[in-house]
Each structure stands twice: as C-alpha cells, then as structure tokens.
Amino acid sequence: MTTLQRKTHPRTLGRFTTGLIAAAVMGASAHAVAQDNDPIKVGILHSLSGTMAISESTLKDTVEMLIEQQNDAGGLLGRELEAVVVDPASNWPLFAERARELLAQHEVDVVFGNWTSVSRKAVLPVFEELNGLLFYPVQYEGEESSENVFYTGAAPNQQAIPAVEYLINEVGIERFALVGTDYVYPRTTNRILEAFLKDEHGVADEDIMINYTPFGHSDWQNIVSEIRRFGEEGKPTAVVSTINGDANVPFYRELANQGIDAADIPVIAFSVGEQELSGIDTGPLVGHLAAWNYFMSVDTDANYDFIDAWIDWTGDDMAVTNDPMEAHYIGFNMWAEAVRKAGTTDVDAVKEAIIGVTVPNLSGGYAAMMPNHHITKPVLIGEVQDNGQFDIVWQTPSTVAGDAWSDYLPGSRDLIADWRAPMRCGNFNVANGSCGGSTAAEEAEAALAE
Amino acid sequence: MRRFLSLGLLCALLLSISFTAQAQSDSNPPDDPAALELLEALDVRSYPAKGEAITAILQSDDERARDWLQALLDGRLQRTDDGRFVVVLDNRGRDWPVADALTNEPLGDMSRRELDRIGINNALRNQLRSAIAVVDLYSPDVERRRSSAERLLGEVDEELAEPLGELITEEEDRQVQRRLAQALAIYQVESGQLEGVEALRGSLHPRARVALSRAASGEDPVIADAASEALTSIEQNLKINRGIETLYFGLSLGSVLVLAAIGLAITFGVMGVINMAHGELIMLGAYTTWMMQQLLPGQPGLALILSIPAGFMVAALAGIAIERGVIQFLKGRPLETLLATFGISLILQQLVRTVISPLNRTVITPEWMSGSLVVNDALSLTLNRMFVLGFALVVFAGLMLIMRRTRLGLEVRAVTQNRAMARSMGIRATRVDIMTFALGSGVAGLAGVALSQLTNVGPNLGQNYIIDSFMVVVFGGVGNLWGTLVAGLSLGIINQVLEPWAGAVLAKIIVLVFIILFIQKRPRGLFPQKGRAAEG
Numbered sequence: 001m002t003t004l005q006r007k008t009h010p011r012t013l014g015r016f017t018t019g020l021i022a023a024a025v026m027g028a029s030a031h032a033v034a035q036d037n038d039p040i041k042v043g044i045l046h047s048l049s050g051t052m053a054i055s056e057s058t059l060k061d062t063v064e065m066l067i068e069q070q071n072d073a074g075g076l077l078g079r080e081l082e083a084v085v086v087d088p089a090s091n092w093p094l095f096a097e098r099a100r101e102l103l104a105q106h107e108v109d110v111v112f113g114n115w116t117s118v119s120r121k122a123v124l125p126v127f128e129e130l131n132g133l134l135f136y137p138v139q140y141e142g143e144e145s146s147e148n149v150f151y152t153g154a155a156p157n158q159q160a161i162p163a164v165e166y167l168i169n170e171v172g173i174e175r176f177a178l179v180g181t182d183y184v185y186p187r188t189t190n191r192i193l194e195a196f197l198k199d200e201h202g203v204a205d206e207d208i209m210i211n212y213t214p215f216g217h218s219d220w221q222n223i224v225s226e227i228r229r230f231g232e233e234g235k236p237t238a239v240v241s242t243i244n245g246d247a248n249v250p251f252y253r254e255l256a257n258q259g260i261d262a263a264d265i266p267v268i269a270f271s272v273g274e275q276e277l278s279g280i281d282t283g284p285l286v287g288h289l290a291a292w293n294y295f296m297s298v299d300t301d302a303n304y305d306f307i308d309a310w311i312d313w314t315g316d317d318m319a320v321t322n323d324p325m326e327a328h329y330i331g332f333n334m335w336a337e338a339v340r341k342a343g344t345t346d347v348d349a350v351k352e353a354i355i356g357v358t359v360p361n362l363s364g365g366y367a368a369m370m371p372n373h374h375i376t377k378p379v380l381i382g383e384v385q386d387n388g389q390f391d392i393v394w395q396t397p398s399t400v401a402g403d404a405w406s407d408y409l410p411g412s413r414d415l416i417a418d419w420r421a422p423m424r425c426g427n428f429n430v431a432n433g434s435c436g437g438s439t440a441a442e443e444a445e446a447a448l449a450e
Numbered sequence: 451m452r453r454f455l456s457l458g459l460l461c462a463l464l465l466s467i468s469f470t471a472q473a474q475s476d477s478n479p480p481d482d483p484a485a486l487e488l489l490e491a492l493d494v495r496s497y498p499a500k501g502e503a504i505t506a507i508l509q510s511d512d513e514r515a516r517d518w519l520q521a522l523l524d525g526r527l528q529r530t531d532d533g534r535f536v537v538v539l540d541n542r543g544r545d546w547p548v549a550d551a552l553t554n555e556p557l558g559d560m561s562r563r564e565l566d567r568i569g570i571n572n573a574l575r576n577q578l579r580s581a582i583a584v585v586d587l588y589s590p591d592v593e594r595r596r597s598s599a600e601r602l603l604g605e606v607d608e609e610l611a612e613p614l615g616e617l618i619t620e621e622e623d624r625q626v627q628r629r630l631a632q633a634l635a636i637y638q639v640e641s642g643q644l645e646g647v648e649a650l651r652g653s654l655h656p657r658a659r660v661a662l663s664r665a666a667s668g669e670d671p672v673i674a675d676a677a678s679e680a681l682t683s684i685e686q687n688l689k690i691n692r693g694i695e696t697l698y699f700g701l702s703l704g705s706v707l708v709l710a711a712i713g714l715a716i717t718f719g720v721m722g723v724i725n726m727a728h729g730e731l732i733m734l735g736a737y738t739t740w741m742m743q744q745l746l747p748g749q750p751g752l753a754l755i756l757s758i759p760a761g762f763m764v765a766a767l768a769g770i771a772i773e774r775g776v777i778q779f780l781k782g783r784p785l786e787t788l789l790a791t792f793g794i795s796l797i798l799q800q801l802v803r804t805v806i807s808p809l810n811r812t813v814i815t816p817e818w819m820s821g822s823l824v825v826n827d828a829l830s831l832t833l834n835r836m837f838v839l840g841f842a843l844v845v846f847a848g849l850m851l852i853m854r855r856t857r858l859g860l861e862v863r864a865v866t867q868n869r870a871m872a873r874s875m876g877i878r879a880t881r882v883d884i885m886t887f888a889l890g891s892g893v894a895g896l897a898g899v900a901l902s903q904l905t906n907v908g909p910n911l912g913q914n915y916i917i918d919s920f921m922v923v924v925f926g927g928v929g930n931l932w933g934t935l936v937a938g939l940s941l942g943i944i945n946q947v948l949e950p951w952a953g954a955v956l957a958k959i960i961v962l963v964f965i966i967l968f969i970q971k972r973p974r975g976l977f978p979q980k981g982r983a984a985e986g
Contacts, residue, residue: 246810253834
C-alpha cells in the first residue's frame with residue numbers, strides 16, 4: 001500500500017528554480033498553468049522507523065486511507081490525490097530534511113505530519129521559508145502559532161485545564177501529583193496547571209507534587225510509593241500524568257502491583273489513548289482516566305463508519321482508532337473544504353480560505369478553524385475499561401476553541417494570534433498593541449525556563 | 451382541522467407509548483416488574499440519580515442485587531435497543547455474548563451498536579464498592595468477607611457501627627475480625643471516643659493514621675494527647691518500614707541491572723567483545739515470551755516458564771549467528787566490532803518493527819506473579835519484582851557454576867587468559883569462542899524473559915538497557931562475575947536511595963557522575979582482575 005515515492009530527477013533543482021521565476025513573473029496565473037490534470041500531492045511526514053514509529057505509523061495509514069476515500073469520491077477539483085510518503089525515522093534533524101524534500105523536490109500541496117513537539121519545532125523554519133502547509137494532529141503544549149501550521153490536536157486549554165476542572169468539580173480532588181516525562185510538553189503543561197491550580201482554585205503548595213522522569217523510565221517503585229504516601233494524607237488525591245509513551249506500561253503496572261486502585265487515587269493521563277492501551281494488560285487499569293477530544297467508544301454513526309473503514313483498510317479486526325487519527329480526519333477534511341472554497345491548491349489561497357471552515361468531527365459535533373490556526377474541539381473524559389476502551393464519563397457542554405497562548409502564564413497571557421488580514425500575526429501583544437515578532441515567543445519561553 | 455390533526459397526533463403518540471411499554475414487558479419476564487423497575491431507575495443520565503437507584507437496589511433484598519451491582523461496577527450491565535437489560539459476558543472484540551440480567555438466560559452475541567451501557571463514574575464506583583462490601587459482610591465466603599472488611603476501613607458510619615460490634619464477636623476468621631475491629635475503632639476515633647485511640651495504637655494502616663492525626667489536632671485534650679502519643683510510635687515504626695522498602699526497591703532495581711548486564715559480563719567481560727547488539731538479544735528473549743503466550747493462549751504462567759529455555763535458545767542462536775557472521779572477522783579490532791554490532795542492533799530493531807509490529811506487545815503477567823506480598827499495613831513487597839530478584843540470583847549462581855565447575859568454564863577461562871597457550875594444549879579456541887558467545891547471548895535472552903514482566907515488550911526494549919549494562923560491567927570490574935553482581939545491586943540501591951530526594955532524572959545523573967569519578971580513581975572497577983592476563 002505504501003507509495004514510497006523517490007523521484008531523483010537530476011534536473012529537479014533546475015525545474016524548481018524555473019518554477020520560482022515563473023511564479024514571480026506571472027503571479028497567480030502560474031498556478032493555473034501548473035494545475036491542469038496533474039494529481040494533487042499530499043505529503044505525509046510521519047516516522048515509520050525508530051522510537052516514534054509506534055505512534056506515528058498508524059497516522060501515515062490514516063492519511064493514506066483518507067486520500068483513498070477522497071479519490072473514490074471523485075478526488076478534489078476534478079484531480080486525483082496522490083500520497084507522497086517520506087520516513088523521518090524519529091530523527092529530529094531528519095524531519096527538517098524530509099520536510100524540505102517534500103516541499104522543494106516533490107512540491108507537495110500540503111503536508112500532514114509530526115508527532116513530537118521537538119520535531120515540529122525542527123520543521124517549522126522549513127515550512128515558513130518554503131511557504132508550505134502543515135497539519136499537526138497531536139495535543140501539544142501551546143505557546144506557538146505559525147502562519148504555515150494548522151494545529152488540529154488539542155492546546156492545553158482543550159485538554160489539561162478541563163481535565164483538572166473535572167477532577168476538582170466532579171470528583172472532588174484536593175491534592176494533585178503532576179507526574180511527567182522530562183521534556184517540553186510535560187514541563188510547560190505542568191507549569192500552566194500549577195499556575196491554574198494555585199490562582200484559580202487556591203490549591204496550597206503542599207498539595208501539589210511535581211515529579212519528572214527520564215524518557216522510557218522503567219523503574220517506578222519509588223515514585224509510585226511516594227504517590228501512595230502523598231495520597232494517604234486524608235485528602236482526595238489524583239495523579240495528572242503527562243508521562244510519555246513507553247514509560248506508561250511500567251508505571252501503571254507498578255500502580256497495580258502496589259495496590260493503588262483508580263477509586264483511591266485516579267490517574268488522569270494526557271498521552272494514553274486506545275493505541276497505547278492495546279499494548280497493555282488493561283485489567284489493573286480499569287477506572288483510570290484520560291482526557292482527549294475523541295475516543296473510539298464515541299457513540300455516533302460517523303464514528304462507527306470511520307471505525308469500519310479503518311478496520312477494512314488495515315484488515316485487522318482488532319485495530320483501534322485514537323485521538324490524533326480523528327485530528328487528521330478533521331484536518332484533512334478542513335483542507336479539502338478550503339481547497340474547494342478557494343478553487344485552487346495554492347498555499348496562500350488555502351491559508352486564506354481555511355479560516356472559518358467548519359467540518360463535522362467524529363463525536364457528533366463540528367470543528368471550526370479559528371484565526372489562530374487552532375480548531376474547536378469538545379473535551380471528553382474517559383475511564384479505562386477492561387477491554388482497552390474508554391467509557392466517556394464527562395464532556396464539555398460545547399466545543400472549546402484552542403488557545404495558542406495560555407492565559408495562565410506570565411509572558412504569554414497578553415499574546416493572541418490572528419492570521420486574518422490585516423493583523424496577520426502569531427503573537428500579537430494586546431498590552432502594548434504590537435506584533436511581537438519572534439521576541440515575544442522567546443520571552444514567553446524564557447519565562448517558562450525560569 | 452388543526453385540532454383534529456393534533457388530536458390524531460396525540461393518539462398516535464399514546465399508542466406508540468403503550469406499544470413500547472408492551473414491547474418492554476414482552477422482552478422481560480412479566481412476573482418481575484419490581485426488578486425491572488429497580489434496573490430501570492439506573493438508566494438515567496444523572497449520576498446522583500443513579501446513586502439513589504443503587505441504594506434502592508441495595509435495600510430491595512433481591513437476591514440478584516449483588517450480581518447486578520457487580521455487573522454495573524464492571525461496566526457489563528447494559529441495555530439493548532429494545533429496552534432489555536443484559537449482562538455482557540465477554541467484552542472483547544466487536545460482538546459480545548450477553549445474558550439476560552433478570553433471568554440469566556444466554557441471548558447469544560450482540561454488536562456494540564445494539565447495546566447501550568449503563569455508565570458509572572469513579573464516585574459511583576466507590577459507592578458500589580462500599581455497597582458490595584456491606585452485602586459481602588454477611589457472605590458465607592470468607593474471601594469476600596475479607597475484602598469487604600478491608601474496604602470498610604474508614605467507611606463505617608453510625609448506621610453500620612451498631613451491627614458491626616455484634617458481627618465482630620460472631621466472626622470466625624481472625625483476619626476479618628481484626629480488620630473489622632480496626633474499622634470500628636477508626637469510626638470511634640472519628641466520633642471522639644477514647645477507646646478507639648487505644649485500639650488503633652500501633653496500627654500502621656494509613657486510614658488509622660489519618661484518623662489519629664485528625665484526633666491529635668482535635669478539641670478534646672484527653673483524646674488529642676492519647677492520639678499524638680500513639681502517632682509518635684506509629685511514625686517511628688513507619689520510618690523503619692520505609693527503610694526496608696527502599697532497600698527492597700534498590701535490590702529489585704539492582705537485580706534488573708544484574709540480569710541485563712550478566713550476559714554482557716561474559717561476552718564483553720570475559721571475551722572482550724564489545725557487543726552493542728546485547729540489548730537486542732534481551733529484546734529477542736522478551737519477544738520469545740510474547741510468542742510463547744500467543745502459542746499457549748489462556749496459560750500465561752506455563753508459557754512464561756517454557757519461555758525460560760526457549761528465550762535462552764533463541765537468543766543463543768542469534769548470538770551464534772552474530773559471532774559467526776560478523777564478530778569472528780573483527781577479532782582484535784574493538785572499534786570496528788563496536789560499529790558493526792551497533793549496526794546489527796539497528797537491523798534487529800527494524801526487523802522486529804517490520805515483521806511483528808512497531809507497536810508494543812502485551813505480555814500477560816500470570817496471576818501468581820501479580821500483586822504484592824503484604825508484610826504489614828505499611829510494607830508490601832511486589833511479587834513480580836520478587837520473582838525477578840530470585841531469578842537473577844538463580845541465573846547468577848548457574849553461571850558461576852558453569853564457569854567454575856564445568857569443562858566449558860575451564861576452557862573459557864583458559865582461552866581468555868592465554869589464547870595461544872590454550873590452543874597449544876589442544877583446546878579448540880574457535881569452538882570455545884562460539885560457545886562462550888552463545889552462553890552470554892542466551893543469558894541476555896533470559897534477562898528478556900524476566901524483563902517482559904516488568905516493562906514494555908517493544909522494539910526499543912534493548913536500547914533502554916544497553917548503557918546500563920555496560921555501566922554495571924565496567925563498574926564491577928571487567929571479567930569478574932562477582933563484580934557484576936555487587937556492582938548491579940549496589941548501583942540499584944544507590945539509585946533508589948537518591949531518588950526520593952533528588953528526583954529520578956538527577957539521581958541517574960548523580961550515579962553516572964559517581965561512576966565516572968570512580969573509574970578515574972580505579973580504572974579496573976570494583977574487583978579488578980589480578981594476574982598477568984589482566985595486564986595484557
């Protein structure tokens with residue numbers, strides 16, 4: 001099924017320069033010439049090897065499935081879609097190289113890709129320099145808005161903040177253990193959560209425990225026993241977990257072995273979905289929580305159709321769907337809708353057209369692209385069941401718009417992003433009324449690092 | 451005309467209502483309306499309303515009440531599209547076998563689309579557990595009574611306190627009796643009775659401690675004094691228990707390090723081959739365990755035991771292939787060996803990714819290895835790690851035996867000490883090389899079998915252990931098995947002692963810095979090899 005395209009025309013570079021000159025000379029008319037009946041190229045930038053292959057390879061399949069479905073429905077603007085798959089091999093610098101290859105060499109019209117924040121940061125300059133389109137499908141720490149990137153995963157206010165509010169209001173939790181892997185996403189998220197808990201809910205210092213562990217941490221004995229003691233002080237306690245990937249299995253195993261049950265100390269996770277659970281014996285996890293914008297157990301016909309299509313595509317009866325897959329589903333449909341609206345695949349026209357585009361999501365509602373390049377999403381809280389699925393126990397009454405800059409961090413509080421004319425700014429400072437350029441982002445990062 | 455229409459509509463509506471009512475009473479036995487009503491009260495959106503429905507079921511004296519509550523707790527109580535209440539018997543896959551909730555009559559398979567589950571949340575789950583515990587208190591089954599008594603610690607209220615006293619005197623099982631007495635005492639402390647404080651003296655249970663520390667800051671001075679006195683002795687006792695716990699954690703982490711490193715202690719330590727693919731040999735062992743569990747579905751324990759020889763064989767064969775295919779041509783060129791074996795490790799990883807899956811595989815922990823051994827209320831030792839600790843020691847003893855007491859061990863030592871001399875004595879050095887490398891690789895496979903019980907079984911498994919393995923071998927002294935054992939265990943303990951106050955990231959860094967400094971001072975590790983061979 002994989003269409004690994006590897007065109008090695010010696011004259012590609014020459015063609016590319018000619019194209020550039022032509023574009024500069026003829027302006028918009030050049031695009032009309034280029035379109036004709038050539039297929040529309042859709043780049044897929046997901047790791048198929050290396051450590052991230054575990055999460056990213058299914059996303060590659062998802063986009064390929066969506067492309068095939070689109071082609072079966074007659075393509076787009078009367079043209080076929082064609083997938084161009086590259087493998088950045090979980091190697092961050094290689095992500096930038098592959099992104100350049102997709103944009104400059106294959107001249108793709110849009111790219112779906114990336115998982116980790118660090119890989120996104122690596123390709124960002126490439127997409128901005130070559131003016132490409134990137135749809136990024138994973139929940140992330142926020143504090144970013146690029147003209148060329150569309151964030152279809154959750155920002156912190158679409159996942160972490162509602163999850164903690166659920167714990168406080170619905171479960172009555174008073175003590176929080178913020179446990180995460182030691183890298184940018186957990187650190188930023190936990191900083192936002194800490195500020196939020198203290199400022200908005202008056203949680204005392206001694207009722208917040210923060211702990212970081214290295215990637216792939218496998219010996220959780222001490223930390224779990226610390227959490228156990230933290231929870232034995234008589235106040236209802238919960239763990240907010242930003243533990244990443246592989247470290248989760250030993251963590252949950254240790255919890256179960258030390259006899260910590262979800263009813264005593266629930267764990268709410270932001271990185272554990274159906275796919276992660278498929279690698280775990282879920283018996284001991286029952287009742288632990290996860291916050292996402294989609295669960296495979298969502299009871300809508302759109303979702304059942306998506307699941308059936310996915311199972312047919314993979315040929316695996318036990319294949320699972322997850323949140324980033326839905327994000328790609330939404331992102332792909334948004335892009336297709338924007339292309340239809342603009343009548344062209346030209347990047348600038350699509351960027352203009354996509355803001356305000358609304359497409360159905362899989363949970364029975366609609367997702368709209370906001371001017372800050374984030375989308376609206378419902379927030380769902382699910383409890384793990386023994387069959388590896390989530391039972392949805394709570395959801396926000398309406399969708400929540402993604403916030404690029406957190407309201408709870410100094411330095412980012414005053415920033416907004418709006419890519420519509422005439423503002424066209426990813427970090428506009430409402431306090432001093434200027435577009436901060438890159439410095440505002442750096443200040444926010446410096447404030448984070450402090 | 452309009453009025454006529456709306457009247458007609460009303461009629462149709464009424465008719466349809468009576469029709470659905472008819473349909474419902476058809477699908478459930480008509481002689482059981484009370485039970486149906488109880489269950490129907492559960493099928494509402496609001497969680498507080500569900501809570502009331504649970505209380506109603508509890509008070510209904512229906513003999514199926516416990517089964518319903520248990521099914522509700524497990525998320526198996528569901529409703530079909532035609533309003534029938536069913537219990538899902540197995541919720542794996544897309545179609546689930548179900549049975550009628552009222553009659554227990556099996557109804558065959560149903561698809562997820564036809565079923566609506568009665569959802570609960572953690573608050574209701576707590577309520578259900580307590581409710582089931584109260585029911586189970588009167589159960590003839592001693593196991594149920596035990597878990598019920600366990601559950602009731604800190605959950606006793608005025609209503610339950612009264613019959614509890616009587617139940618305690620009638621109870622035959624000592625364990626249940628003790629727990630119930632504690633539960634009652636906690637209630638007494640909370641309601642300000644001095645006798646409760648006396649009963650809780652020396653109890654290490656966290657609930658007891660919370661109750662006492664609340665009482666210690668309470669208003670009644672007599673109780674407050676007694677409680678804080680009781681607390682001091684408890685705190686002291688807790689400290690000792692925590693010390694033991696940390697030691698156990700350390701030994702357990704150490705045993706993992708020893709297991710991962712001991713195969714390397716042979717290939718690298720004894721033979722001097724830098725094998726960067728050592729981690730992937732561990733991974734092969736872990737995948738063998740998974741494979742065995744696939745071959746023997748439903749018998750994870752037997753599969754795990756059979757995996758021990760199978761994992762050894764698979765990794766040993768892979769080791770022989772690596773030795774014959776690559777390493778033998780690079781004898782005496784450590785840098786090239788390092789690069790070549792690093793390449794092999796990447797190849798093996800990607801091979802697993804492509805052939806099996808990039809996703810982690812589920813390896814089931816057998817029943818007898820899950821949970822923990824409860825020493826007292828403050829100290830319980832996790833069973834899976836205890837098994838791994840024991841396994842590590844057995845493997846170590848086995849290896850020592852082979853190296854010291856068998857002809858192979860003798861030949862290995864002879865070849866590594868002086869290859870030329872050994873050969874001139876008639877030892878086939880090449881064969882010894884193969885056997886030694888196979889032995890070291892096989893032991894790595896054994897480590898994989900054990901690690902499959904602790905961590906992820908995925909393509910990256912080996913990567914996580916390769917650095918630690920080299921660290922342990924170098925720290926312990928190259929070529930010395932005892933050194934590997936002592937180094938592994940002591941690094942484990944150091945790490946676990948540091949972790950609570952330094953954090954996991956910093957603890958790891960401190961350990962690494964410590965090793966760097968140590969190697970500066972004593973380049974040959976803890977137990978340097980003596981004699982002329984070591985100087986060469």
